[in-house]
Amino acid sequence: MTYLPYAVAAWLFAVGLYGVVTSRNLLHQIISLSVAQSSTYVLLLSVGFHTHATAPVFADVPTTRAAVDPVVQALSLTDVVVGATVTALLLAIAVQVHKRTGSLDPEGT
Amino acid sequence: MTLRTRRAVFVVAAAVFAGLLLWGFGGLPRFGTFQGAYGLVLNHTAVPERHITDVVTAVNFDYRGFDTLGEEFIFFAAVVGVTVILRAQSDEAPGHIADYAFGRAVPPTSDAVRVLGLGLTPPTILFGLYVIAHGHLTPGGGFQGGVVLATGVLLIYLAGELDDLHGLYTVPALERAEAIGAGAYIAIGLVGLATGSAFLQNVWPLGRVGHLFSAGTVAPIDLAVGLEIGAGLVLLLVTFLHQTIVLRRTP
Amino acid sequence: MTVLETMSLLLVAAGGTCVVAVRDPLRQAMLAGFFGILLAILFFILQAPDVALSEIVVGAVAMPLMILVSLAKIRGGQR
Numbered sequence: 001m002t003y004l005p006y007a008v009a010a011w012l013f014a015v016g017l018y019g020v021v022t023s024r025n026l027l028h029q030i031i032s033l034s035v036a037q038s039s040t041y042v043l044l045l046s047v048g049f050h051t052h053a054t055a056p057v058f059a060d061v062p063t064t065r066a067a068v069d070p071v072v073q074a075l076s077l078t079d080v081v082v083g084a085t086v087t088a089l090l091l092a093i094a095v096q097v098h099k100r101t102g103s104l105d106p107e108g109t
Numbered sequence: 110m111t112l113r114t115r116r117a118v119f120v121v122a123a124a125v126f127a128g129l130l131l132w133g134f135g136g137l138p139r140f141g142t143f144q145g146a147y148g149l150v151l152n153h154t155a156v157p158e159r160h161i162t163d164v165v166t167a168v169n170f171d172y173r174g175f176d177t178l179g180e181e182f183i184f185f186a187a188v189v190g191v192t193v194i195l196r197a198q199s200d201e202a203p204g205h206i207a208d209y210a211f212g213r214a215v216p217p218t219s220d221a222v223r224v225l226g227l228g229l230t231p232p233t234i235l236f237g238l239y240v241i242a243h244g245h246l247t248p249g250g251g252f253q254g255g256v257v258l259a260t261g262v263l264l265i266y267l268a269g270e271l272d273d274l275h276g277l278y279t280v281p282a283l284e285r286a287e288a289i290g291a292g293a294y295i296a297i298g299l300v301g302l303a304t305g306s307a308f309l310q311n312v313w314p315l316g317r318v319g320h321l322f323s324a325g326t327v328a329p330i331d332l333a334v335g336l337e338i339g340a341g342l343v344l345l346l347v348t349f350l351h352q353t354i355v356l357r358r359t360p
Numbered sequence: 361m362t363v364l365e366t367m368s369l370l371l372v373a374a375g376g377t378c379v380v381a382v383r384d385p386l387r388q389a390m391l392a393g394f395f396g397i398l399l400a401i402l403f404f405i406l407q408a409p410d411v412a413l414s415e416i417v418v419g420a421v422a423m424p425l426m427i428l429v430s431l432a433k434i435r436g437g438q439r
Contacts, residue, residue, distance in 0.1 A: 001361055002141075006134040008369045012376045014123055019380035021119045022112065027385035027431065031392050034423070035376045038399055041415075042372065045406045048148065051141035055407045056152055056164040059247050059319065063156050067164070068407045069148030070155075074168035078180040080414040081252045081338065084423050085187040088345055091430045092194040095352065098434045099198070107112070140361060165410045240413070248409035256417040263425070342422065349426060353433040 005046030012039035026094040026104045030087060037083050041076045048072035160315040161324035166250045170330045174309040178294055181334060185291050188341045195352045204357030218268065226268020233261035241335035245324040251331045255338025262343050271354050274347070283344045290337025297326050297333065368402045375399075389427040396420045 012035060019032025048069030054061060056070040098104055110118075138144070151172065155164045159171055169177050197203070241254030266274050301310035309326070316323030375395040382388050396419020403412035 001366070002139045003134060003137075004361065004366060004369055005140050006137060007131065008373045010127060010130050010134065011373050014127055015376050015380050017123065018119065022116050025383065025385060027427065027434075028383055028388060031385070031388050031427065032380045034392070035379050035395070038376070038395075041399070041411065042369075042402065045403060045408050045411065046140060047137065047143055048145070049141050049406050050143065053407060055248070055409050056148075057162060057248055057409065058156050058164070059162040063153060067152045069143060069145055070151055070164040070168050071145070071148050071173075073165045073408045073411050074173060076408070076411045077165065077169065077250075077414050078177055078252060080411065080418050081256060082180050082183050082187070084418045084426075085184050085341075085345065087423065088349075088426050089187045089190045089194070091426055092191045092349075095430050095433050096194055104434065163410075248413055250410065253410070253413045253417060256414070256422060260417060260421050263421075346422075346425065346429075349429040349433075353429050353436065 005042065005049075009039045009043035009046065012036065012042060024105055024107065026097065026106055027091070029106060030090045030094060033090070034083065034087050037079075041080065044072040044076050156318060159311060159324055159327070160318045161245045161327060162319060163245055163247060163249070165248070166244050166327060166331070167324070169250065170327045170334075171311050171325075174298070174330065177334075178298070178309070181291060181294060181337060184338065184341060185287070188287065188345050191345055192348050195348050197356055201356045203355050218270075223268050226264045230261055230264045230268075233264060234258060237261055237335075237339070241331055242321070242328075244331040244335075245327045246319065246321070251334025252338055254331075255335045256342055258335065258339035259342035259346065263346055266350065271350055278343070278347075280344070280347070283340050283347070286340035287337050287344060290333045290335075290340060293333035293336070294330055297329055301326075365405055368398070368405050372398050372402050385427065385431055389424045389431065392427065393420045393424040396423065 016032050016034075016036025016039065019035065020029050023029040023032060048071070050066060050068050053066040053068045056067040056073065058065075058067075094104065151164055151168060155161060155167045155172075159167055161167045161171070237254045237257035237260070239254075240249035240257055241251055244250030244254065262274070262277065265277070298309035301312050302308050304312050306312055311325040311327070313325040313329070315325050322328070372395075375391070375398045379388060379391045379395050382391055396415055399419060400412045400415040403409075403415055
């Protein structure tokens with residue numbers, strides 16, 4: 001049970017990858033890719049967690065209190081926003097593909 | 110290779126790699142017992158050293174500010190890519206601006222949506238500005254606050270028509286705002302170089318812990334990043350909406 | 361591990377599976393928004409308020425909106 005977060009991260013990655021590989025619709029592929037991306041956030045934040053520790057914000061708690069790791073949170077934070085913007089880029093490409101070829105099938109049929 | 114063959118190959122390869130991955134995860138420390146030295150040191154020294162109470166923002170914009178500069182430029186490049194890809198093609202021209210739905214008549218915006226949109230827009234924009242300005246004190250910062258700002262602008266479109274947004278901005282102004290936000294980050298870093306220390310070194314006055322004017326360069330960088338993310342995301346959404354609602358294929 | 365952490369992790373795993381299993385992009389957009397909220401709850405429980413704030417505004421607002429607008433453009437072109 002103490003390895004459940006890592007198992008969930010691995011499962012999310014596998015499920016997202018399965019969606020990308022076996023998809024018949026470009027939009028479905030792009031959203032499955034974002035699910036695979038979210039597995040990295042879950043893994044990073046689970047690695048940095050300390051039991052019975054608080055968030056690394058010391059506005060109202062003294063600095064002697066135990067806090068979780070702030071470095072992995074900084075990594076995930078920017079990644080969430082930037083990942084969504086790259087997904088927007090992929091969606092724009094999908095829209096143009098549909099305009100040019102009339103179909104959203106990655107197989108090309 | 111047909112779909113069935115590809116699916117079979119994927120399942121076999123995924124099973125092998127999943128086994129390897131889970132075996133590797135077994136070597137990680139137990140959940141909740143991570144003893145990374147960098148995080149522990151930062152938690153104890155960030156507040157007295159930089160007079161900042163949100164250690165995550167300190168890591169983002171001060172200790173690892175250079176990496177965040179790179180991330181910000183990924184965002185910038187992605188927005189540029191979207192505006193280039195979704196520009197008007199040679200067989201498209203701006204048509205009549207109206208929401209349309211495929212195969213049915215579009216009902217007018219209901220009064221409930223209008224009232225909610227009107228009522229929620231000022232608090233959302235204010236909340237976005239608050240999150241940007243207090244990024245070094247409480248959870249928040251340029252990235253989150255910028256997206257909240259863009260959401261506030263978007264509520265105006267949701268409550269009305271796309272035309273209602275046109276009085277708020279022009280696309281060149283949004284592009285300039287985004288570029289100014291990105292450039293200000295570099296300019297603040299160059300101030301560090303000009304005063305004789307490293308690029309993006311925290312050389313501005315540090316102030317008192319817990320006050321709004323504290324933490325040196327982190328607060329101005331927060332504002333610059335908030336401006337860039339807000340303007341960039343509004344530009345992104347407006348490009349998508351322009352593509353869907355305004356541009357029509359000319360026969 | 362507490363029951364709260366276990367339940368939120370299992371919900372996230374189930375949510376991710378549902379997002380991929382649904383094949384229609386319109387339903388997927390709604391499920392992706394809900395998946396974003398589940399992720400944000402997990403991030404709060406893991407004591408990461410900054411990341412949770414980011415995930416809420418992006419995953420529940422910006423992402424479904426972009427998917428819906430792209431879908432409207434694609435479906436409109438199919439007339």
